[in-house]
Amino acid sequence: MSITSNTPVDASSPTPLDNWLALLESRHFKTIDMGVDRVQLVKQRLGLQFACPVIMVAGTNGKGSTCAMLESMLLRAGYKVGLYIKPHFLKFNERAQVNGVSATDEELIASFEAVEAQRGDISLTYFEFTTLAIMHLLASANLEVVILEVGLGGRLDAVNVIDADIAIVTSIDIDHTDYLGDTREKIGFEKAGIFRAGKTAICSDPVPPQSLIDHANAIGADLWLLGRDFNYTGDKQQWNYGGRSQRRNSLGYPSLRGANQLLNASAALAALEALRFQLPVSAQEVRTGLVTVELPARFQVMPGQPLVVLDVAHNPHAAATLGQNLDNMGFHPYTFGIFGAMQDKDIHGILTQLKGRIDHWCVTDLPLPRAATAEQLKQQLQEVGVVAQEAAGAESTIQMFPNPAQAYANALSRAGENDRIVVFGSFVTVAGVMKARKSGFH
Structure with a gap:
């Protein structure tokens, strides 16, 4: 199925991409339909997989900032970086970034058509369909590292059909109680669902729920906790990161303003430490990446x-x-x-x-x-x-x-x-x- 138009359109007219998005919004009987079974089936039909390290980021707050810092530092280091981040502000294309540039309408439509061709009679929500399409786009872009932001929770989120090499949970607080539970322990368990056996699992919440720790231990994930495996110190001029085997000293504060940004930056640096042999990033590239990072509407x-x-x-x-x-x-x-x-x-x-x-x-x-x-x-x-x-x-x-x-x-x-x-x-x-x-x- 293809939604195209040969007639010229002015700036106020719906584009073929707009038409696709309107169709997807109208299709599924639920806006949010928790569970990954349907998405997993379509993923398998697409043959969707990544030939590079994948970093997945979940959390109540701070996940967008953490993704943006990772992208900025890795781009400064010269890597080909893909980023899936959401929601968008002005254009849907903002959700899919390849080397710091939003995907074009044509690239997105090609991936929409690929998902449509494989889904058959499987009904997908707007979020599930677009998530599969953007991951398809990124998997086809010959990238060296991919960063995926989780939408809601973790365990049952559509993004979680991918097995991440590095999984980060930034913060755990009460939100989306209808879907995730009404306590930090319940929500922590849901977010820990992105952890994988034998893979790095990072949590930068200063007081992580025991449920998150227990789940990581139960599946055999390599759990990095703030204050135990990595930490930060600082004064008004600069700050320092200390991890299991790597220190980053005399860092400038991230250009993203706000009291919690060092927690997010520390999680990002822990991820880079865990990937230091596959994707080495120099001290100067870290410094430059942090002071030049941009992300709309985070203070x-x-x-x-x-x-x-x-x-x-x-x-x-x-x-x-x-x-x-x-x-x-x-x-x-x-x-x-x-x-x-x-x-x-x-x-x-x-x-x-x-x-x-x-x-x-x-x-x-x-x-x-x-x-x-x-x-x-x-x-x-x-x-x-x-x-x-x-x-x-x-x-x-x-x-x-x-x-x-x-x-x-x-x-x-x-x-x-x-x-x-x-x-x-x-x-x-x-x-x-x-x-x-x-x-x-x-």
Whole structure:
């Protein structure tokens, strides 16, 4: 089956790739359908395998940053690197990176057609289908190392049909409780599902659940724990990594800002240490890779005034880190918060972490059935004790908007040049503001 078009299209018209994505979204009866059996069958039909080391990264928070640091350092070392990362902000192509460049529509469509040709009567979710297609694309690209970001959990995630040479779990916290369980022990077990017997398993959570440790030991994985097998130290100028047999001293701080980035960087360096004979990376390549790494919306501070911060904090653990990072920024007279979230998230927990740090709340609807409404978000704010004043010039306000772009425009109209605007919550919230900025709102 092929979805193509010979007629010219303007920039606003659906492309063949758009048509594919719309078809995939409409097909499966569930958005999330946990389990790997169906994906495993299609993978086997495709003959999908990698002829190079594979690094897989799971975690509640920090997995995207860890993937980006690994990619940056390995690219600096001159390797041919593939990266699967998600979700995207402006274009689906962002999810598939080959040597730091997004895949083209044509490359993606060719892999979509390959999956379609092999799936037969097997029904796949949007995520399962696109995951197989992107892994097919990367497996066909003559790469020297592949980095795969897990979507949800680990054990039952579609990415886990691949056996990773290095498996990293960054952090474990309460999120996606409907699918992963409602305790860190249950969630830790799910994430440990990406570990493999005899292979390196890295966990950079400072307090790993016992379930993760037990599972790694039970299957015979080579478990590296923060504080036991690798660690970091540092001061305000530089930091050092120490592993089982390798030290990296006098490192510059990663260009990704935030309190937890040294945990993520340490996990990435542990992975490189485990691969040091297959993929050696020099001290200078590590330094350069860390200080030049880029990843959108992980405490991303945009240039200009008022200051704009983009952060995809969408669970209490990430919100606590965002709050800490905001506290470390120095004084701003007023902070405007643009917030939209999915209704299955712990919205109460997120808002509790940021209560008192935001003066003017701009809560927004999002264009997805799963999303909480602006009205629901306002109610949650009131429940955590945010008291809004309605008068002009009030010190604290809550306003509701139909989309992130209008929320952003309103915040811009009210913010002084020394104030700051924090955009956080769902990726869809941040993407909506990114699009607004691209179209001329600054």
